[in-house]
Amino acid sequence: MEFQLQRKSKTRAFRNFLHRYPTVIPAVTLAIAVGLFALIVGERFFSPFNLTLVMQQVTIIGLLGIAQTLVILTAGIDLSVGVIMILSSVVMGRVSVTYGLPVELALFLGLATGFLCGLFNGLLVALIRLPPFIVTLGTWSVYGAIIYLVSRSETIRAQQIEDTAPFLQWTGNMIRLEGGAVITYGTILLLVVAAAVWYLLNRSSYGRHIYATGDEPDAARLAGIKTARTLIFVYVLCGVLCALAGWVLIGRIGAVSPLGNQTANLDAITAVVIGGTSLFGGRGSIIGTLMGALIVGVFRNGLALAGLDVLWQEFSVGLLIIAAVTIDQWVRKMSA
Amino acid sequence: MKPQAILEARSLEKYYGSVVAMDGADFDLYRGEILAVIGDNGAGKSTLIKALSGAVIPDSGQILLDGKPVHFRSPLDARNAGIETVYQTLALSPALSIADNMFLGRELHSGGTFGRMLGNMNMRQMRNQARDMLNELGLTTIQDINQPVETLSGGQRQGIAVARAAAFASQVIILDEPTAALGVKESLLVLKLIRDVRDRGISIVLISHNMPHVFEIADRIHIHRMGRRGAVVDPKKITMSDAVAIMTGALTVDDTAEKQA
Amino acid sequence: MTAIFKGAVCAAAMAASLLSAGIAAAQDRPIVGFITKTEGNPFFVAMRLGAEQMAEELDLDLRSFAARSSDDNESQVQAIENLIAAGAIGIAIVPNDEAAIVPAVERAREAGLLVISLNTALVPAEAADATFTTDNRAGGILIGEWARAHLGDAADTARIAMLDAAENQGLVDVERDQGFMEGFGIDVKDPNRWGDEEDERICGHAMTLGSEAGGRTAMETLLQQCPDITVVYTVNEPAAAGAYQALRAVGKDDGSVTIVSFDGGCPGVADVADGVIGATTQQYPLLMASMALEAIKEFAETGERPEPTPGLDFFNTGTTLVTDAPVDGVESIDTTAAMEICWG
Numbered sequence: 042m043e044f045q046l047q048r049k050s051k052t053r054a055f056r057n058f059l060h061r062y063p064t065v066i067p068a069v070t071l072a073i074a075v076g077l078f079a080l081i082v083g084e085r086f087f088s089p090f091n092l093t094l095v096m097q098q099v100t101i102i103g104l105l106g107i108a109q110t111l112v113i114l115t116a117g118i119d120l121s122v123g124v125i126m127i128l129s130s131v132v133m134g135r136v137s138v139t140y141g142l143p144v145e146l147a148l149f150l151g152l153a154t155g156f157l158c159g160l161f162n163g164l165l166v167a168l169i170r171l172p173p174f175i176v177t178l179g180t181w182s183v184y185g186a187i188i189y190l191v192s193r194s195e196t197i198r199a200q201q202i203e204d205t206a207p208f209l210q211w212t213g214n215m216i217r218l219e220g221g222a223v224i225t226y227g228t229i230l231l232l233v234v235a236a237a238v239w240y241l242l243n244r245s246s247y248g249r250h251i252y253a254t255g256d257e258p259d260a261a262r263l264a265g266i267k268t269a270r271t272l273i274f275v276y277v278l279c280g281v282l283c284a285l286a287g288w289v290l291i292g293r294i295g296a297v298s299p300l301g302n303q304t305a306n307l308d309a310i311t312a313v314v315i316g317g318t319s320l321f322g323g324r325g326s327i328i329g330t331l332m333g334a335l336i337v338g339v340f341r342n343g344l345a346l347a348g349l350d351v352l353w354q355e356f357s358v359g360l361l362i363i364a365a366v367t368i369d370q371w372v373r374k375m376s377a
Numbered sequence: 378m379k380p381q382a383i384l385e386a387r388s389l390e391k392y393y394g395s396v397v398a399m400d401g402a403d404f405d406l407y408r409g410e411i412l413a414v415i416g417d418n419g420a421g422k423s424t425l426i427k428a429l430s431g432a433v434i435p436d437s438g439q440i441l442l443d444g445k446p447v448h449f450r451s452p453l454d455a456r457n458a459g460i461e462t463v464y465q466t467l468a469l470s471p472a473l474s475i476a477d478n479m480f481l482g483r484e485l486h487s488g489g490t491f492g493r494m495l496g497n498m499n500m501r502q503m504r505n506q507a508r509d510m511l512n513e514l515g516l517t518t519i520q521d522i523n524q525p526v527e528t529l530s531g532g533q534r535q536g537i538a539v540a541r542a543a544a545f546a547s548q549v550i551i552l553d554e555p556t557a558a559l560g561v562k563e564s565l566l567v568l569k570l571i572r573d574v575r576d577r578g579i580s581i582v583l584i585s586h587n588m589p590h591v592f593e594i595a596d597r598i599h600i601h602r603m604g605r606r607g608a609v610v611d612p613k614k615i616t617m618s619d620a621v622a623i624m625t626g627a628l629t630v631d632d633t634a635e636k637q638a
Numbered sequence: 639m640t641a642i643f644k645g646a647v648c649a650a651a652m653a654a655s656l657l658s659a660g661i662a663a664a665q666d667r668p669i670v671g672f673i674t675k676t677e678g679n680p681f682f683v684a685m686r687l688g689a690e691q692m693a694e695e696l697d698l699d700l701r702s703f704a705a706r707s708s709d710d711n712e713s714q715v716q717a718i719e720n721l722i723a724a725g726a727i728g729i730a731i732v733p734n735d736e737a738a739i740v741p742a743v744e745r746a747r748e749a750g751l752l753v754i755s756l757n758t759a760l761v762p763a764e765a766a767d768a769t770f771t772t773d774n775r776a777g778g779i780l781i782g783e784w785a786r787a788h789l790g791d792a793a794d795t796a797r798i799a800m801l802d803a804a805e806n807q808g809l810v811d812v813e814r815d816q817g818f819m820e821g822f823g824i825d826v827k828d829p830n831r832w833g834d835e836e837d838e839r840i841c842g843h844a845m846t847l848g849s850e851a852g853g854r855t856a857m858e859t860l861l862q863q864c865p866d867i868t869v870v871y872t873v874n875e876p877a878a879a880g881a882y883q884a885l886r887a888v889g890k891d892d893g894s895v896t897i898v899s900f901d902g903g904c905p906g907v908a909d910v911a912d913g914v915i916g917a918t919t920q921q922y923p924l925l926m927a928s929m930a931l932e933a934i935k936e937f938a939e940t941g942e943r944p945e946p947t948p949g950l951d952f953f954n955t956g957t958t959l960v961t962d963a964p965v966d967g968v969e970s971i972d973t974t975a976a977m978e979i980c981w982g
Contacts, residue, residue, distance in 0.1 A: 244500070245495060252470070253481055253482075256471060256472045260469055260481075263464055264468055323473075
């Protein structure tokens with residue numbers, strides 16, 4: 042059967058190329074950013090120590106970004122990732138330090154907290170079919186309020202944790218390599234999680250179902266995919282990954298604080314978008330998100346070392362977001 | 378000898394409140410034929426088709442597959458029984474590749490029980506089988522099995538959807554308006570594809586509004602009217618305008634028989 | 639699905655009945671409004687607790703509000719409007735935006751309410767009937783003087799990291815920062831802005847948002863710029879705790895770097911006792927809140943407005959330096975004493 046092959050202009054071929062290899066743009070952006078700052082800032086930026094420092098700084102954003110990527114692939118969004126992270130870390134700290142229970146139990150309960158938060162989001166989205174934006178806007182407030190209830194707005198200090206439950210700070214342990222590079226256990230955990238989720242998305246049928254559910258839910262249903270179950274699975278996994286990020290957060294700041302990391306939520310969405318994942322669902326990758334997180338980290342770190350105002354850091358990250366979304370729109374137009 | 382029915386329905390009824398969608402509808406699809414189903418809008422043909430493909434559960438009546446009664450509670454049930462449906466929307470996932478789409482929802486796994494638990498896909502086998510199937514059906518212009526479906530033309534997409542159905546259907550394929558969105562040339566190619574699939578021994582139900590297409594490929598035509606089977610006609614023995622007249626109720630089958638006599 | 643829905647309806651109905659019961663219980667006593675930034679910050683929670691205690695003592699009907707986030711002006715405006723409508727006699731508010739809240743405050747004062755700004759003055763300060771706050775500049779000077787005396791001669795060759803809260807240079811943020819510099823003996827140039835100083839000893843300013851995570855990242859950035867840092871000023875104690883983690887990661891938790899901070903919350907005082915923070919300035923949010931309530935009650939009964947501390951344009955609720963390494967010339971209390979009066 043000889044269907045007419047579509048005429049391929051150069052732009053169309055390029056668009057096809059971007060569609061097939063969506064991580065090319067973040068990869069190129071990252072390479073350019075690193076090269077640029079290496080030129081401008083020099084040794085202080087382009088040293089093994091500083092480059093690994095950037096990795097430490099983006100570890101939490103990377104984990105939240107991976108969690109967020111899963112949800113965004115289903116054409117949803119989870120505004121509650123930041124508060125789930127903090128709530129889980131508060132539970133871990135409270136259980137082990139305040140109530141003196143075994144730290145393994147504390148870690149488990151923290152992860153269970155993330156599981157339950159994700160399950161609640163997922164049930165509302167998949168079964169009651171509320172828009173994810175609204176659901177997680179609501180649970181953002183709900184979980185946020187629970188943080189204050191559980192923590193009583195108190196900080197658990199690093200020294201207290203060190204004395205009673207040092208395992209909570211395990212993710213902050215460091216491996217010092219030659220040349221000054223420093224890798225934390227948290228960063229390694231991030232890479233392990235990224236590999237696992239990459240496998241899930243690219244090599245397992247569950248991953249195919251996640252993409253299909255986000256891309257064209259009706260088609261997915263007709264193909265026999267249980268889309269509601271897929272959605273619940275995604276939100277639950279997202280919640281658990283946020284809880285894991287909560288553990289890494291304790292390793293990073295040493296303490297358990299209800300104030301936590303207020304910008305983490307938006308930074309994670311930023312990493313996902315800059316990493317080339319489409320907010321319309323069905324397209325995107327974990328590797329892209331990791332690179333998105335690194336791009337944000339490199340810009341923040343590089344511009345700060347170059348002595349630029351914080352304002353310019355925000356400015357440039359904002360431009361990156363707009364550019365990323367524009368490219369996504371352009372690539373998506375292909376199907377129309 | 379009476380031809381053997383593969384898919385039958387007897388006295389199906391379906392009510393939506395006080396609206397009667399099926400009013401004692403009968404249906405017979407013979408082995409190895411292309412049966413076209415035509416009917417005016419609102420005649421209830423889509424409810425009939427949904428009942429046959431498992432998307433609608435009839436209030437009463439019986440569906441028989443290969444002579445045995447079946448009760449479909451979902452499209453998945455019908456699919457597992459060997460009835461594939463190609464929806465008008467095609468039910469393809471545009472961002473996924475051709476191979477992914479052909480195996481969507483029934484991916485092949487490798488690595489034994491553990492691999493199945495992990496959902497570990499056998500990607501090479503899926504790619505090879507998909508390519509083989511396309512080649513078998515002569516869809517040779519599609520070279521790259523990893524190409525996303527959205528980069529294909531409308532006809533090519535229809536081809537993928539039909540090929541997917543043909544790959545998995547052991548008994549029956551139901552095609553809903555396969556040519557509605559296509560140009561002349563692509564329509565003809567899709568019709569040829571349907572005939573090829575029929576020649577492989579699969580029975581086909583074709584729903585279409587396009588009378589020339591129906592008359593070109595159907596072996597028999599089921600005319601649905603007022604929630605039930607109005608008539609079954611032979612496209613070689615009836616004119617297109619008479620078929621339309623029966624469909625709208627302007628003629629009865631007896632009238633046409635008189636005309637022929 | 640319906641079960642979940644029913645559950646939600648039940649929960650909503652219960653919440654509504656609890657609310658109405660609460661409203662019914664609180665009648666006849668004079669209403670006083672108490673508006674804070676967010677429930678998230680222990681500082682404001684301590685304030686609210688102080689206010690609740692005092693309200694009990696003075697037999698006032700305390701209505702507490704908190705904004706959703708620390709940059710949310712609108713919900714504070716709504717809280718003021720609701721309090722005017724409820725017939726409150728006065729409001730104590732910790733403004734999120736010192737200037738943007740002014741029109742709402744004016745409306746409240748026109749309606750006869752006494753409005754006291756807590757923790758920071760409004761812009762202009764006269765927009766409120768009174769300001770009850772810590773003298774942040776004086777508090778900054780305390781830790782600056784202490785750091786200078788503590789370092790001795792090394793103060794002349796010190797390298798200083800300034801960890802502020804936010805880029806917008808809010809009033810409290812600036813006063814603490816510039817107060818510290820002044821106390822340390824650095825020419826601050828414009829005392830209402832940071833960043834214009836030319837002293838070589840200042841390595842740079844980085845923003846922490848007053849949180850642990852922000853403190854760590856900000857410290858890491860400044861360490862990259864000046865690996866030889868010896869003094870770290872932090873805007874509050876969570877930022878100090880985060881900065882300490884960054885120092886520890888590069889082995890600078892050996893006493894070679896002195897951290898000073900501000901607040902005197904219980905975790906912060908404990909950090910001073912543990913040697914994480916060298917000295918911190920303690921302030922008294924409970925006092926701010928309880929004194930404000932007393933002033934409002936006084937005004938309702940006698941019509942007398944609170945007077946500012948002589949020589950200042952606000953009522954100073956006081957600051958004390960907390961350290962276990964006291965120096966000559968700067969009055970201080972040790973961590974044991976501070977622990978007894980700390981908040982949060």
